[in-house]
Amino acid sequence: MVNIPYIICAVLSFIPALVLHEVAHGYAAYKLGDPTAKASGRLSLNPLKHIDLFGTVILPLLLMVMGWPVFGYAKPVPYNPRYFKDPRRDDVIVGLAGPAANLVMAAVAGAVAWALYQPALNGLIDNEFFAYFYLMFLPTFALINLFLMFFNLLPIPPLDGSSIFAILIPAKYLPKYYQIQQYAFPIFMIAVVVVPYVFNFNPFSWYLGLTAGNLGNLLFPFQIY
Template identity: 70%
Template sequence: MISIPYLICSLLSFIPAIVCHEAMHGFAAYKLGDPTAKRAGRLSFNPLKHIDPFGTVIMPLLLMAMNMPVFGYAKPVPYNPAYFKDPKKGDLIVGLAGPAANLVLAIFGALVFTVMSFVLPVNQLAQNQLFYYFYTMFLPMFSLINLYLMFFNLLPIPPLDGSSIFAFILPRKYLPTYYKVQQYAFPIFMIVIIVVPYILKFNPIGIYLDFTAGNVFDFLFSFGK
């Protein structure tokens, strides 16, 4: 059964993670000359502007209930590569801006954790329940969820951010076919990552996230132990 503190910390970690992720996509596109995201109101840090009912709410709750790594997605930020001087390069920069934002947030959470571990010993933190949960539960969860989102989105599967790397190195003549595949790849992928672990008792995405996000997390939080 999911505890109330765990649920609260998960939501307070996940929502800022996806909001910053999507806002940075839009901000990168805007700095490259594309006003599409700004006109759509997607440069905002207001969560309501970015929430996708399934990807932001239902899927993370399902993953929590299944004891799987918590990740998800928000509504994709609209942008138009035609505004970029170099569409392929611009698409790559916009694609990597979201994961980069999550990495910065994860490092920030680890820095706060490390500073608190030196300034306030755990036995002193235990005297204040709010600070105790903030230190022992929220900060590690905040960084880990941001790392999960970062590495999940770096998978080279359309329309995840990692696919922008694939598109960058793909010859231009294959791009039209690639963009057609995009609209079918993601729904199939989402079904697979939720259904496969139950049917085959094998979770490739969980293994991947443990190896990538898990190891980076261990490194970031090793300084405060």
């Protein structure tokens, strides 16, 4: 049976989580001297500027249907490391800005839950709208942001966590590394979706439960995962 309230909460959570994730990348690059994202109109909060048909729509819906943690991606914000004063350091800062934005949003959801905890215990939870907001939307919003954060922190190209390689790889090999990143995505998506389906084992789901799930439970006054 389709859980309409959950789908609504997931969509309302997923879109801002992705948009602010990408805007954070672009804004960090802009503050570090790279105007590429701003010139491309990617510092906008308009979701239409960031939507990728597969990553923003098809993949999350597929994961929802399969009962897996919901994550996905938007169109990557373009940036040019040549503008950076310290490309190796600044590449890491830009890479971590997106996950950091997701962590802040999850923490805000947890803070709201704590602020409303006593009113909920005092009977406000009996209000149907409040109950959906408090027990479904806030946990969903936090978990989706945490799923996106920890998923993107995996040190696998082209995810944000792979930016750590910019510090480890000798400078002369960085251009080659950026080329590899462009072609790594199809292989990565096969690993994320196809391999778990074929072998009936999803290491990504296990990893996200261990990381995002446990952190989400710490942020809230009640268990959310």
